[in-house]
Amino acid sequence: MTITTVAQLMTADPLCVTRDASLKDAHDLMRQKNVRHIPVIEQNGELVGMLTQKIMIAKVMGLMAQYGATALERKEKQQLVADMMATDFAAVTPDQSLKEVAGFFVKNRHGCMPVVDENNKLKGILTSSDFVRLAAELLEKAN
Numbered sequence: 001m002t003i004t005t006v007a008q009l010m011t012a013d014p015l016c017v018t019r020d021a022s023l024k025d026a027h028d029l030m031r032q033k034n035v036r037h038i039p040v041i042e043q044n045g046e047l048v049g050m051l052t053q054k055i056m057i058a059k060v061m062g063l064m065a066q067y068g069a070t071a072l073e074r075k076e077k078q079q080l081v082a083d084m085m086a087t088d089f090a091a092v093t094p095d096q097s098l099k100e101v102a103g104f105f106v107k108n109r110h111g112c113m114p115v116v117d118e119n120n121k122l123k124g125i126l127t128s129s130d131f132v133r134l135a136a137e138l139l140e141k142a143n
Contacts, residue, residue: 007094010124019082037112040085045121049085
């Protein structure tokens with residue numbers, strides 16, 4: 001089977017959080033599940049933001065610098081995802097061409113892109129790691 005569309009490569013039903021989740025919740029989820037990007041959704045599944053490891057680490061470091069390591073967990077619980085999530089990001093649709101999306105990843109140096117339907121409902125996530133796995137599979141088949 002030839003993989004040509006986003007739907008064929010994306011991770012469907014990715015881990016996500018709602019905007020009222022705490023930084024602590026998101027931080028724990030990223031650590032436990034070893035992910036670097038978490039879509040932020042409304043209760044109805046509509047995508048409203050993205051929380052990246054880069055954003056989260058910057059916030060955690062800022063909290064540590066301001067309040068100290070002993071207060072970090074308490075401060076993380078008080079910080080809402082809605083206050084730090086990225087809201088200006090590109091999204092793709094399941095039927096988009098991987099060739100087109102790969103070019104966007106390369107030009108814009110994105111680590112991930114959320115996959116949404118025509119109603120902006122989250123369907124999946126496409127990461128640079130997905131492309132690396134695909135490249136490894138293709139290289140293996142070529143040998």
